[in-house]
Amino acid sequence: MRVLVVTAVPVERDAVTRAFGGGTGGSGSGTEVSGGDTEVLSLLPGAELHRTGAFDVLAGGVGPAAAAAATAFALAAAAAESASPSPYGLVVSAGIGGGFAPAAPLGSLVVASAVVAADLGAETPEGFAPVTALGFGRDRFTPPPALVREVASATGAAAGPVLTVSTVTGTAERAAALRAAHPGALAEAMEGFGVAEAAERAGVPVLELRAVSNAVGPRDRAAWRIGDALAALTEAFGKTAPVLEGWHRHDH
Numbered sequence: 095m096r097v098l099v100v101t102a103v104p105v106e107r108d109a110v111t112r113a114f115g116g117g118t119g120g121s122g123s124g125t126e127v128s129g130g131d132t133e134v135l136s137l138l139p140g141a142e143l144h145r146t147g148a149f150d151v152l153a154g155g156v157g158p159a160a161a162a163a164a165t166a167f168a169l170a171a172a173a174a175e176s177a178s179p180s181p182y183g184l185v186v187s188a189g190i191g192g193g194f195a196p197a198a199p200l201g202s203l204v205v206a207s208a209v210v211a212a213d214l215g216a217e218t219p220e221g222f223a224p225v226t227a228l229g230f231g232r233d234r235f236t237p238p239p240a241l242v243r244e245v246a247s248a249t250g251a252a253a254g255p256v257l258t259v260s261t262v263t264g265t266a267e268r269a270a271a272l273r274a275a276h277p278g279a280l281a282e283a284m285e286g287f288g289v290a291e292a293a294e295r296a297g298v299p300v301l302e303l304r305a306v307s308n309a310v311g312p313r314d315r316a317a318w319r320i321g322d323a324l325a326a327l328t329e330a331f332g333k334t335a336p337v338l339e340g341w342h343r344h345d346h
């Protein structure tokens with residue numbers, strides 16, 4: 095099964111392809127999957143697909159709009175060059191993210207049981223109203239539960255809701271408001287919901303996997319552990335690649 099992995103930035107993309115023996119070399123974790131060289135396909139100027147075995151990895155940009163546009167374009171381009179309307183069996187939103195303490199500490203992994211648009215809606219005197227309460231669209235997607243369990247088991251990731259935000263949380267007050275509005279949320283990032291919207295429209299299931307680089311809360315950029323999180327992402331993809339490749343969308 096072919097898998098499309100969408101990250102935000104090139105260093106995240108390279109952390110993923112490194113797990114397959116591509117990118118810029120091995121992680122040293124011992125979990126690389128043998129897969130040969132990475133082939134770089136140019137979809138559009140500035141949008142490259144890094145193909146290693148069954149995995150196509152794309153750095154689609156930061157934020158839900160960039161992620162949705164890049165994912166939709168990659169899915170449409172793949173359909174146009176294939177006999178199948180959806181040659182991908184799975185789309186994965188992946189990268190680093192903020193973790194809600196204490197459940198998701200720095201360097202840990204989170205796999206989304208729900209991909210939630212945390213700030214898509216309206217502010218009301220009673221608090222945040224999701225877009226669904228306004229009578230529009232949807233505010234979450236549910237990845238295949240059996241696949242979420244398998245990925246959690248293979249990687250040691252915690253499974254729980256992952257929030258998609260357009261603004262990185264930078265205060266304790268905002269973190270508390272998100273926790274109140276989305277009980278059980280384990281992490282936040284900026285792309286999952288955009289990737290999921292595009293995948294849903296193509297009829298392809300979605301998964302979101304995040305490595306925690308920082309705590310959700312007061313902004314302290316010096317405390318971000320991006321290198322550790324990228325290494326954890328590589329290791330996670332090394333462990334989970336066989337699960338993703340072997341998964342069939344009708345297993346759930």
Ligand SMILES: O=C(O)c1cccc(C(=O)CC[C@H]2O[C@@H](n3cnc4c(=O)[nH]cnc43)[C@H](O)[C@@H]2O)c1
Nearest residue numbers: 102103105156190191192262263282283284285320
């Ligand atoms: O500065 C760097 O070297 C660097 C390397 C990789 C990624 C970055 C980013 O800043 C990318 C932003 C990216 O990360 C996600 N993210 C990470 N932490 C959070 C957070 O607390 N809240 C929301 N998003 C977060 C997000 O998905 C962005 O795409 C820098």
